[in-house]
Amino acid sequence: MKQVYTHPILAMVQQMANVLELRQVPSEVRNQYAAGAAGELAFVDSWPQLVVDDIDFQRALRFVDQELKQTGEDWVCPECKEYNGFAFGACWQCGSTHPEDAI
């Protein structure tokens, strides 16, 4: 297994897992419960990680790259205040659309 993405906010890692799932790349989220467990663990190593099989690594990395290169910023859902990655047009939690799309 190889890591293709990591972020201190678990929801962001799960969103990226969804992105890969949509493209038929199986992935796994690790360190789900490590974040915030202890102040001393506040290093990149303890962030939630998205890992894929070695055989899918290059493909997964390309998809992750594409997502990260899209213009825009992370946004907070106006409905449920959930934190969403910029690549996502709708809130992962409640399904509300991106505020700018709603205008």
Ligand SMILES: [Zn+2]
């Ligand atoms: Zn929401």
